[in-house]
């Protein structure tokens with residue numbers, strides 16, 4: 001990689017819980033000339049954090065990116081909850097569709113995920129894009145470690161929430177936000193330049209059963225690899241949504257970071273329900289109403305919430321890059 005090319009690329013850290021669609025997103029990022037992936041940080045959600053770390057290292061090795069540092073994130077929620085909800089019914093117990101990936105040769109770096117995030121925004125102030133594909137625990141911890149993190153990070157693209165639609169854990173909550181609602185609320189209101197891509201968007205960006213077969217037949221290394229894991233993810237969608245297609249949650253978020261113009265956004269303050277029936281609900285204030293009394297949404301910095309997506313072009317970009325040789 002010559003230095004001119006590196007200078008024009010976005011420096012990206014992916015916070016991830018691989019996860020089949022995370023694997024697609026990571027490989028997509030490695031295939032994207034616009035991006036310089038400077039590290040992966042791992043979290044729980046689709047799998048426990050230790051499994052996410054193993055899978056992240058494995059994916060780097062598969063892609064010949066052993067030089068990309070992997071920093072293991074927190075093993076618990078921000079507030080220390082150890083009994084975590086893990087979506088093995090979506091991704092398999094190994095996170096990769098029960099394909100039993102080989103043990104990686106590389107090890108995670110000594111810094112924790114949050115420490116790595118803090119160190120990189122300090123090293124490259126205003127230059128680092130964070131793409132958060134799991135619960136927001138590591139990003140929230142980075143805020144606790146460095147109160148200037150929101151000013152130093154360039155932007156944060158978050159896969160999470162369900163805006164004006166039902167969730168996927170229950171009618172109220174989307175999985176990543178449900179995984180650590182306290183962390184999510186902290187991140188959404190921290191003042192950083194944040195774009196949120198919810199399942200109101202990602203449920204429109206799909207790969208059909210036939211396209212999964214095509215991916216397996218093409219000569220691309222990543223395509224061949226992914227189509228071994230994808231049947232598990234496909235079966236989950238067929239069972240749960242009765243649809244002949246998978247939702248491209250995480251890769252869509254990487255595409256939004258590459259080319260935000262493929263989506264449209266509304267700006268407003270988002271808060272997260274912390275307790276009770278609707279724990280994990282993301283509530284976006286889209287009104288311009290002047291409230292009679294101050295609300296919990298007042299005096300917080302607005303963030304961008306994706307409202308529409310050019311689903312066909314986003315999906316085509318993902319497929320083309322994963323099928324590229």
Ligand SMILES: O=c1[nH]c(=O)c2ncn([C@@H]3O[C@H](CO)[C@@H](O)[C@H]3O)c2[nH]1
Pocket residue numbers: 019020021022046086087090133168169174175176199249250
């Ligand atoms: O706990 C989960 N339940 C689901 O139904 C579900 N469907 C998808 N996912 C994963 O969570 C993110 C989107 O909410 C993505 O990373 C999906 O892989 C889910 N996680």
